[in-house]
Amino acid sequence: MPVSLRKILNVLRARDDWEQSLDDELSSHIAMRADDLERSGLTRKQAVRRARLELGSRERYKDEVRAAFGIRALDELAQDVRYALRTLRRDKAFAAVAVLSLALGVGVNTIVFGILNTVLFKPMPGIVNPQELYFVGTTQFWSVSFPNYRDLRDRNRSFTGLVADRIVTAGLNTGGRSEQIWGFLATANYFDVLGVRPLLGRFFTPAEDVHGNAGQVVVFSYAAWQSRFGRDPQIVGKTVRLNGQPLTVIGVAPLAFRGTELFFAPEFWLPVGMQPQLENVSYLEARAANNFWVTGRLARGVSRQQAQAEVDRLATVLAREYPQINGGFRYQLAPPGLIGDGLRGPVETFVSGLTVLAALVLLAACANLASMLAARSSDRFREIALRISIGAGPARVVRQLLTESVVLTVAAGAIGCAIAAATLRWLAQYQLPMPFPSIQFNVDTDADPRVFLFALGASILTGALAGVLPAQQALRMDANQMLKGVHSIASGKRWAVRDVLVPVQIALCSALVVASLTSIRSLTEAFKANLGMTLEGASVVAFDPRLAHYGEPEGHALQRRLVDEAATLPGVVATGYADTVPLGLGHSSGTVFREDATDFRQSQGINVTQMIVSPGYFKAIGTRLLSGREYAWSDVRQPAGTRIAIVNETFARRIIGTANAVGRRFRYGPDADAEVIGLVEDGKFQALTEAPEPALFLPATRVYSSDTVLIVRSRVSETVMANQLQQMISRIDPNLPVGSSTSLASYIRIAYFPTVVASVLLGVFGVIAALLAVAGIYGTASYSVSRRIREIGIRMAIGAGPRQVLSFVLGRTSRLVAIGAVLGLVSGVAANRLLASIVYRVSDRDPLTVIAAALIIMLVAVLAVSAPARRAVRLDPQQALRQE
């Protein structure tokens, strides 16, 4: 029967009217029936009683009327909600604890989902049909050389377009100063293939791609246009200077577009033809230089597998044509955004670890809520029995209980959402700790409706789950028994479901506590690990002469001059420079061969980390020289002389074959070999958790790199020295942008980032888990005390002392906590194995950690039961006995 909206509103407005009216009508009916019955001989009293019985329950009429109106469901829901709110208001403490613990659970999970969404699910913004895009990279490096890219591009039929890009940096000259900015070199088809339309102006044309005749043009990102040019509407056509060169701005990219990599937001795009002039060395014809990233859009009707097969075929062709360089290489397709699968592995591990932790926290919060609800519902057995007896169907009762828990969880969900939204917004602004402050490495985690839908779903699901338990108990009740006062469920059974929840909570808490203690411990270990350099006393300053338009000879001279100048500063002990530092960014690698090698294909060589270092570098950075010598300024390029090299212990072992490497040789290729003149100790280069890597140190006197990190070891504080270095540089050349000047320890802190993040997160989770456990135990213990006030009173009256009372009341709870703690500690130790992949050098049988965790759990338990315990002991027996 369709009921129009207006009628519903009318009915709802007149609700009290009709209910009252019906009451009156029924009363009058009874009265008149009673009159008739009285006339037939019954007494008034009998007549009224009979009339009432005949009519039956009034509530049923009201129900039927409501059903007749067709709004029964809505009305009942409103009733349920009002009732739930009323009962919750009565029990404020319970409601607060329940809502807060659940808010934490939902909030944490929503944050994790938000991160998950950004990193793995959300399509990259601003790109048309991103699901058709695939990153194409070599399996070894994920990057491809430009000549190989060209061949792939020209010879394939699976892609409608293949683009290549490369991260570059340049100095933007504004006013008199030069500021370092980061962006992409990109092929002309870049924007076309990605399907991006310009916000202003236009994008590249193929003519601008031509090597040697590259158009001097630049496209800026929306962010750059906003922050650096104040959203100038006349920007198109204007000239800007990059590295001293004038370039014409031809366009601005739209707001959402951030390029094809998740972690990097470029400020500009330059045509790839400008690469040689920008970097002072041309990679465009260097087939062996794998330093471009390639992305392609699948042609219509072509599947990923088909494209992969063709790429495999092309790899074989290229290997045949260039056996030395391409022999043994394979190309692979991967979804774009995480540098092929380069970042995917660590990111996925990290994110799944995070998800598991968050799920555990939510479980703990659920367990909390469920046990508290169950405790409360057993308080209300009588009330529920009453309702059943006056005609409420069991379904109705269950629905009311569920409504109560859903109300709680929706409130909690709203709070959790708010927390999550704020945190995600903060994360979106948070810049990963890069040594170059100007680089934009962040993750765009801003609010996505999917995330909030998730939070809503999670809350409702939790509410339903948590409410199921008391609802089940309600269904199993025998109403008559209930009314008589026999609690058939509360007594008699040895282990109620509620008793399982307490150990579960404690187990989860313990596991999390163990995990967080372990990771904190490993963090301290990580800081003490042998890095192969001495952090204390070392300051660094990074710069790039190319950004101030220095060519190679001038740049080289500048480097020498700065090193010499720095040596004259007061307190300085040693100076040197290199193209990067260990555990810094921008490491290059090279391929070398043994002296007796015969197969010189790239894929058969040994990959080594490569650094370019000046004389004095090792002394400055604190790496021990084991034998041989450091470079000298006199080691300049010899036209026909042998190449020289300094290597580390692992290199010596693996490539030279002996620890006595000095004087021995190795090969770069069939016609190029080098002699080892110095041996240094091992160290860490890419990550804290890496195994010992072979490293090769080339002489800066012979090989030039404009990337420069000046390293100064001094007796003054590192930050003071860093400032002095910065001032020194601006004295010598005020136009040279300085990347960052700080202590060596701060400079490399990006290497600690995963460990630090993992430890911080685990610590936070550990604290949350402990809080939840406290809340849960408190709730259960408190309930236990309040249920048995009478019994406690009796025992006290017959002479039980405080200790007996406590053991009576809390005995069961303590047993459950103990069981849970043992379970949790054991599983926490097992979890340590999982942690080993992210966290540094975790020993999974570390007794100290387990003992500390056990102590913490005991403390938590004691804290939680202290209030109820005090209450139990302080009971006045007379009061207690009077209470029901």
Next chain:
Amino acid sequence: MEKSAELLPGTLDLLILKAVSLGTQHGYGILTRIGQISGGALNIEQGALYPALFRLERKGLLETEWGISENNRKAKYYSLTAAGKKRLRLETEGWRRLAAAMKTVLAAGEI
């Protein structure tokens, strides 16, 4: 309290309309009136009456007014609206036709 098995919901409405058409009456009175004029053959379940009255009132076929009964009881009196009269006429026609058709079918084959 089981619902009346013999009466379909539609027929109860029709009976009520007919009963009220004979004169404004309160709920209890409608009950007794139907019993009376059917000669005791039709006895409405007390529980079914009031929801039906409410339904009919909501549909606009009955209108109500509070008044005092013969025994000085306060009671809610029902009377037919114009729509109610029309509906009664239509339904009665329909019933008569149905009853005639049923009679013909059930009598088939009897000599």
